Amino acid sequence: MxxxxxxxxxxxxxxxxxxxxxxxxxxxxxxxxxxxxxxxxxxxxxxxxxxxxxxxxxxxxxxxxxxxxxxxxxxxxxxxxxxxxxxxxxxxxxxxxxxxxxxxxxxxxxxxxxxARPLIWAVGHSMLANYATNRQPPLPDKVASALNWPLANFAIQGAGSAQQVARAGLVATTLTVTGNTIPASGPVTITAVTPNDFIVSAYGPRSIYGWLGGVYGYLTWDSVAGERFWRATAGDAVPISAGATWIPDVGLAFSGVALIWTLVNDDHGSAGRAASLANLNMIVAALKSLGKRFVILREFPRTTDTIGSASRADIDALNAAVQAAYPNNWLDLMPTLYANAAPSDATAVSQGLVPPSLSAGDGFHLGNAGNDLATVAIVNFIKAKGWA
Structure with missing residues (x-):
């Protein structure tokens, strides 16, 4: 033996x-x-x-x-x-x-x-989370379905890049719970998150699985109960230290082709732009050595980011910096959207904004028609790279 x-x-x-x-x-x-x-x-x-x-x-x-x-x-x-x-x-x-x-x-x-099937995994904000009813299914689901690949979606609405790297376990994160004890069953309230709060979402409950003080379970937030940790299976109460280490269960992430759309909710001034790029670099560095297969999607300007405004200059500078850093992985969806815009979209197109007819009604997030066009563009990009 x-x-x-x-x-x-x-x-x-x-x-x-x-x-x-x-x-x-x-x-x-x-x-x-x-x-x-x-x-x-x-x-x-x-x-x-x-x-x-x-x-x-x-x-x-x-x-x-x-x-x-x-x-x-x-x-x-x-x-x-x-x-x-x-x-x-x-x-x-x-x-x-x-x-x-x-x-x-x-x-x-x-x-x-x-x-031999790669995995699609998504990291980002509402453009990839898309939980609104008029944006279903979300864009990553459509891409995964078109490729017939599995999907792991880490995106969450309202999140900035710092929250994304914390959710994906790329920075050391600690949690403190009431009484410094994980109960035998049921939830315990989280009283502190360091270095940044990645649990809260203004768009409803979201669950994140992982280990807290060595106990497997999941984190939730809602507007009534706040932030809580729930152990996955009942057992003995476990005392933990204040500021106990949180290790997210990233599962199959980092092993396939990544969709990265994660910077629009950051501060786009020069200092914020540097922090955004540092977080983006951290995400890319975490990808396993499978040819670093990832797609970085251009951030869209909001309807208030009209040409000539300071906010538009900031978002344009952010996009230019990201494109310069990752020219071979950069995908701008705007040309695809403009090619399919309605005549009524002419004013928005002239301002470099999302065509309203392809948006979810807010002139910024993509609706179902916009996501369908984005899916084709992303799948074609992946296939052109020889990744599918």
Whole structure:
């Protein structure tokens, strides 16, 4: 026997033998705690499956799934070297030879079909969140559907770039809760967030999953109850320090093609512009080394940002700085919108604003028709790059 995984009652669940074969045991009695567990190399799990890697005769790591009810192990890969296991619902994902993500729907038959499908993940503000009823489905959903790719959407309405990097776990963040204790069940009120508050949204409840003081759960905000942490499963009360570390569960983010539209709610003056660019650089730096595949979308001027105004000069300067920093990843949707504008949009177009006929009624956010046009432009951009 090369190695074996043993549960808390010292029952062997599976073993890797010296000849490279897997010997599986029945696993229906196993209780696994939340989070990622490590078995020899790496493994992840959900209620029905454990997915793990093990070295083959050549020293490359192959991916296997084990049915937790029957103990049956099925090989999902036989060639290549596979790392960075992730799981999201019934879909497992991993990197193959460090160049792209493979996905497998674990529930889709014994063979576990594997397809090389990148992930779309979105980070930004209301242009990508789009929770309003006249902007459904949101733009990232439309892009993911057009490409037939999975989606992870981190966007939230009203958020600035500093909130976005905090939501995505790119800066160290701490939370303080009432009584410095996570209760055995139910919520606890959050009394402080450092360095910046990324939970609050003026547009209704939003949930963010992750670990607080080592306890898995989620954060919520609403106008009545305020900010709260809810543990995912009941257990013993857990004392935590004031300013306990918050680690968001980013799941499959940073592993595919990113849509980044995140700066319009920032201060666009020279100091604010520098901070915006620093946050944008942080997001780009976090992308895994899969060719740094990302699309940065031009920020639109608001209806008050008319040509000649100070606010228009600021937003134009921000866009110019971002385009100069990332010329190969910059996408301006305005030409597409102007090419499809209605005659009644002439005044707005002359001012470089969003055509009202393609907006959600506010002359700024895109409506369904505008999002449909944006989807085509984004998908074409991704395909032209050879990413799809």
């Amino acid at each position: 090369f190695w074996a995984y043993i549960d808390g009652s010292r029952r062997k669940i599976w073993a890797l033998l010296t000849d490279g074969t897997i010997w599986a045991y029945r696993a229906q009695a196993v209780t696994l705690t939340a989070g990622t567990i490590r078995i020899g190399s790496a493994s992840v799990y959900n209620a029905n499956w454990v997915v793990f890697t093990a070295p083959d005769a050549s020293g490359n790591y192959q991916v296997y799934k084990q049915n937790r009810a029957t103990g049956q192990v099925t090989a999902l890969t036989t060639t290549g070297n596979h790392t960075d296991l992730q799981i999201n619902g019934s879909v497992a994902a991993w990197l193959t030879d460090g160049t792209y993500s493979d996905y497998c729907d674990l529930d889709a038959g014994i063979a576990g079909p594997v397809t």
